[in-house]
Amino acid sequence: MKTFAIFGDPVAHSVSPILHNLAIKGLGINASYSRIAIPEGNELKNIFNRYNLDGVNVTVPHKETAYKLCDEIKGIAKDIQAVNTIVKLKNKLVGFNTDAAGFYQSVEQFKTDKVLILGAGGTARAIAYILRLKNKDVTILNRSETKLNSFEQNGFKTFSWKNFKMQKYDTVINTTSAGMKDNSYPLDYKILEELLSNAKYAVDVIYNIETPFLKLAKKYVEIKNGKDMLLYQAVLAFNLFFNNRYDNEKIKEYMEQGFNL
Numbered sequence: 001m002k003t004f005a006i007f008g009d010p011v012a013h014s015v016s017p018i019l020h021n022l023a024i025k026g027l028g029i030n031a032s033y034s035r036i037a038i039p040e041g042n043e044l045k046n047i048f049n050r051y052n053l054d055g056v057n058v059t060v061p062h063k064e065t066a067y068k069l070c071d072e073i074k075g076i077a078k079d080i081q082a083v084n085t086i087v088k089l090k091n092k093l094v095g096f097n098t099d100a101a102g103f104y105q106s107v108e109q110f111k112t113d114k115v116l117i118l119g120a121g122g123t124a125r126a127i128a129y130i131l132r133l134k135n136k137d138v139t140i141l142n143r144s145e146t147k148l149n150s151f152e153q154n155g156f157k158t159f160s161w162k163n164f165k166m167q168k169y170d171t172v173i174n175t176t177s178a179g180m181k182d183n184s185y186p187l188d189y190k191i192l193e194e195l196l197s198n199a200k201y202a203v204d205v206i207y208n209i210e211t212p213f214l215k216l217a218k219k220y221v222e223i224k225n226g227k228d229m230l231l232y233q234a235v236l237a238f239n240l241f242f243n244n245r246y247d248n249e250k251i252k253e254y255m256e257q258g259f260n261l
């Protein structure tokens with residue numbers, strides 16, 4: 001039997017075990033997927049080995065530590081420097097990032113060229129790199145300056161709240177946690193309203209509530225929350241766990257049921 005888990009702190013709220021176990025059951029695989037809270041990121045590798053796991057997903061706050069601890073990194077995770085999926089292959093821990101492709105699949109239908117990303121954390125990095133790979137013009141706008149340095153060094157256009165100059169963007173993406181536990185906007189209300197009134201699409205990576213950002217955005221543009229990103233990153237991770245043996249559409253069909261529970 002193969003065993004998988006999600007690592008993070010906290011992990012009690014994570015829907016990953018529900019999604020993965022639905023696909024495991026639906027496809028009739030002999031496997032299980034659990035959640036393991038890891039307060040100390042540096043323990044990640046020891047815990048992986050102690051539980052004799054075959055693969056894990058990694059969530060907040062350990063994606064960057066996971067990147068550092070893996071024996072090998074594949075694909076776009078090398079640029080993003082954050083790992084959300086680890087698979088044990090030939091006794092090595094191999095790290096991937098499926099947030100990036102998962103995000104892209106969730107917005108593929110949007111006809112967009114010029115994108116503004118609000119926030120400069122790990123999720124912003126995943127989204128920025130995949131959008132640039134797809135030839136989009138990407139700008140990052142963040143509250144403070146420190147996290148912008150690595151974007152700047154890697155050739156992205158960046159602004160902090162202090163030096164932002166208004167321009168027209170056809171997509172505005174919120175990757176901050178503003179509005180998740182409070183009623184705040186990810187940016188000054190007036191600036192946000194001007195950006196949205198000139199845009200075509202708005203995306204929020206938060207999936208479980210309609211944030212103040214999306215409530216405002218839907219007055220002006222087509223909107224999307226983070227549910228599909230969450231679903232597609234899970235589908236892609238699942239297939240990495242099983243060496244791409246299963247049909248993505250079939251996995252998605254089973255996992256989608258998790259959102260109706």
Ligand SMILES: NC(=O)c1ccc[n+]([C@@H]2O[C@H](COP(=O)([O-])OP(=O)(O)OC[C@H]3O[C@@H](n4cnc5c(N)ncnc54)[C@H](OP(=O)(O)O)[C@@H]3O)[C@@H](O)[C@H]2O)c1
Nearest residue numbers: 119120121122123143144175176177178186205226229230
């Ligand atoms: N749907 C999905 O599948 C999916 C996948 C991954 C993550 N997520 C969600 O993505 C969000 C961000 O995760 P992360 O790992 O990138 O976080 P992170 O690394 O902590 O980065 C958070 C960023 O948001 C900014 N920020 C935080 N609170 C803010 C506020 N009230 N106003 C303005 N800016 C604020 C921070 O700015 P400073 O630099 O100024 O502090 C920072 O740049 C979380 O809500 C997470 O649940 C969703």
